[in-house]
Amino acid sequence: xxxxxxxxxxxxxxxxxxxxxxxxxxxxxxxxxxxxxxxxxxxxxxxxxxxxxxxxxxxxxxxxxxxxxxxxxxxxxxxxxxxxxxxxxxxxxxxxxxxxxxxxxxxxxxxxxxxxxxxxxxxxxxxxxxxxxxxxxxxxxxxxxxxxxxxxxxxxxxxxxxxxxxxxxxxxxxxxxxxxxxxxxxxxxxxxxxxxxxxxxxxxxxxxxxxxxxxxxxxxxxxxxxxxxxxxxxxxxxxxxxxxxxxxxxxxxxxxxxxxxxxxxxxxxxxxxxxxxxxxxxxxxxxxxxxxxxxxxxxxxxxxxxxxxxxxxxxxxxxxxxxxxxxxxxxxxxxxxxxxxxxxxxxxxxxxxxxxxxxxxxxxxxxxxxxxxxxxxxxxxxxxxxxxxxxxxxxxxxxxxxxxxxxxxxxxxxxxxxxxxxxxxxxxxxxxxxxxxxxxxxxxxxxxxxxxxxxxxxxxxxxxxxx
Numbered sequence: 001x002x003x004x005x006x007x008x009x010x011x012x013x014x015x016x017x018x019x020x021x022x023x024x025x026x027x028x029x030x031x032x033x034x035x036x037x038x039x040x041x042x043x044x045x046x047x048x049x050x051x052x053x054x055x056x057x058x059x060x061x062x063x064x065x066x067x068x069x070x071x072x073x074x075x076x077x078x079x080x081x082x083x084x085x086x087x088x089x090x091x092x093x094x095x096x097x098x099x100x101x102x103x104x105x106x107x108x109x110x111x112x113x114x115x116x117x118x119x120x121x122x123x124x125x126x127x128x129x130x131x132x133x134x135x136x137x138x139x140x141x142x143x144x145x146x147x148x149x150x151x152x153x154x155x156x157x158x159x160x161x162x163x164x165x166x167x168x169x170x171x172x173x174x175x176x177x178x179x180x181x182x183x184x185x186x187x188x189x190x191x192x193x194x195x196x197x198x199x200x201x202x203x204x205x206x207x208x209x210x211x212x213x214x215x216x217x218x219x220x221x222x223x224x225x226x227x228x229x230x231x232x233x234x235x236x237x238x239x240x241x242x243x244x245x246x247x248x249x250x251x252x253x254x255x256x257x258x259x260x261x262x263x264x265x266x267x268x269x270x271x272x273x274x275x276x277x278x279x280x281x282x283x284x285x286x287x288x289x290x291x292x293x294x295x296x297x298x299x300x301x302x303x304x305x306x307x308x309x310x311x312x313x314x315x316x317x318x319x320x321x322x323x324x325x326x327x328x329x330x331x332x333x334x335x336x337x338x339x340x341x342x343x344x345x346x347x348x349x350x351x352x353x354x355x356x357x358x359x360x361x362x363x364x365x366x367x368x369x370x371x372x373x374x375x376x377x378x379x380x381x382x383x384x385x386x387x388x389x390x391x392x393x394x395x396x397x398x399x400x401x402x403x404x405x406x407x408x409x410x411x412x413x414x415x416x417x418x419x420x421x422x423x424x425x426x427x428x429x430x431x432x433x434x435x436x437x438x439x440x441x442x443x444x445x446x447x448x449x450x451x452x453x454x455x456x457x458x459x460x461x462x463x464x465x466x467x
Contacts, residue, residue: 022047022119023090023106027456028409032099032125034462040090040104046119048088050108056081056092057105066095078105095465096125099398101405124405130398133374134451135406136361137353137415138167140198141211141274141304141337144182147172147200150342154185154430157193159343162423163350164416166447167361169198171211174220189429190437191422192444194361200274201260204228207250207286208257209274210300211337212264214363219264221256232259243293250287254294261299270367272335273303276320277313295324295332302370305334305394306352310379318394333370334394336377351380355403376403411454418447 023040030036040056042048057078063071065079081104083092096102106119143149144156151159153170160168170178179197186193201212202220212219221228236255243251261271276291277284284291295303303321306314321332338352355376358365369375376395391407393400406412422443428436456462 023104023121025121025123027454027458027461028122028405028411029124029126029131029455030096031131031456031462032096032127033465034096034125035465036094036096036456036462037460038092038094038104038123039086039461040092040106040121042088042090044119046117047106050117051085051088051090053108054090054106055109056083056090057107058094059103059105060098061101061103062098064097066097068097078103096123096462097465098125099127099130100125101401122405122409124402124409126402130357130402131455133357133359134455135355135357135403135411136166136194137355137412138165138169138194138361138366139163139338139340139349139353140167140169140196140213140272140335141171141200141307141352142168142340142343142349143172143200144170144178144343146170146175146178148341151344153178153181156182156343157185157189157191157195158423158426158430159346159349160193161191161419161426162346163353164412164419165193165350165353167194167196167356167366169196169211169213171198171200171213173200174202174218174222175199176216176218179216185430188437189426190441190444191426192441192447194363196363196366201264201271203253203256203260205253207253207290208260209278209285210257210261211270211272211274211304213270213272214367215264215267215269217267219260219267219269221260228256228259231263232256235259239293243289246289246293250290254290257290257294258297258299265299265301270301270370271299272337273300274337275304275307275313275317275339277316278307279313292320292324295320296328296330298330301367302333302335302375304337305377306336306379306392307339308337308352310381310392331373333373333375334377335370335375336379336394353378353380355399355406357399357402374399376400378403414450415447418443418450422447 022044024043042051058081059078081092083090102123104121108117110116144153156170170182172178176199183195186195196213199212201210202222232255235258239251239255264271335354336352338349340349343349356369357374358369373396376393376399378391378393380389380391393403422440425436425440
């Protein structure tokens with residue numbers, strides 16, 4: 001009984017969300033500080049049945065009404081809006097101030113017994129810089145048969161689309177041979193999937209594991225070549241004075257890791273430190289002081305906050321990043337990685353993803369989004385009832401909030417359905433059926449259209465709000 005009482009409020013919220021789609025708008029994201037003419041079309045039996053008597057309420061996520069006045073504990077929960085009815089549509093003109101989530105409450109007058117019937121619908125508003133961007137989902141740490149994975153490089157295109165991804169990087173250990181194969185399969189099939197050159201980079205002894213994206217050549221150096229020794233020498237000399245208590249072997253590995261990262265970044269690559277607290281054979285793959293030193297020096301672009309399922313080693317990564325931020329003020333960009341070695345297990349593959357907010361999913365835009373904290377790292381987990389999935393999201397507050405809205409509003413559900421249909425056709429193409437290409441391209445266009453239609457740019461619907 002105690003457990004039931006604890007979950008009843010959450011169950012009530014879930015039921016509200018499930019019945020929220022009685023009235024629909026063509027778009028869900030609108031420009032901030034606009035006067036919007038919102039046309040809610042009745043789509044459910046409840047909405048059609050009560051169309052002539054339903055009323056419309058409004059409240060903003062910051063507990064404000066449309067005129068900016070605050071909602072008070074002793075006052076109404078929402079503001080009642082003026083509406084007009086046209087055929088099967090309820091029309092309301094609403095000033096959408098600021099960057100917020102705006103909730104609309106369709107309700108009936110209270111019954112004699114005091115019971116209320118309500119349906120909720122939410123939209124989101126964004127300031128111009130964020131409104132100009134679009135969401136793209138992808139995964140950037142996976143392995144093919146070129147190294148220790150189980151699938152052919154070209155098959156990663158099919159499974160990436162099945163997982164709902166817009167971009168991927170296949171990051172085989174110390175190899176770039178997979179990259180042109182993956183890129184060709186994505187392009188020739190007409191998938192619209194964007195692929196980044198990738199590699200899991202290593203140093204001598206393989207203490208360093210990092211994802212290198214965007215380089216067109218192998219960046220790993222796993223033997224002490226003259227180049228590596230000469231490049232790491234000045235770094236090692238400096239580390240001897242900065243870290244006198246660190247063992248010389250570890251100092252040397254650290255110097256080589258820093259050299260490789262700087263060398264890759266000088267060639268335009270993005271370098272991401274992998275699974276800092278991975279613990280094979282009962283010990284950390286990299287000594288803790290090695291990891292702390294790497295992440296304190298800013299030689300890398302980001303760190304994996306999650307590698308596979310979010311578990312104990314990932315908790316330690318989060319704790320370390322918290323301590324570094326507290327001590328240095330440095331806010332690390334974070335990514336989520338599947339580190340998948342068998343991408344045919346699509347449920348496992350889709351568990352980890354990254355959402356970038358960018359004009360497009362190209363590598364330069366990914367790089368920019370990462371460095372400007374416009375990337376949200378997601379790890380899929382089961383909800384409290386263990387019947388549905390809910391992502392844990394990491395990143396900047398502003399874009400985590402936006403990613404949360406996209407998830408709750410059903411954006412990815414439609415997106416992923418189109419991508420899954422495309423994946424089936426890509427499988428036919430990879431089996432030799434080139435006649436599948438036009439349909440694959442049609443679905444790629446459908447995904448792009450859904451992405452743009454979710455944002456309202458119609459000047460007949462939104463106009464700048466007069467000050």
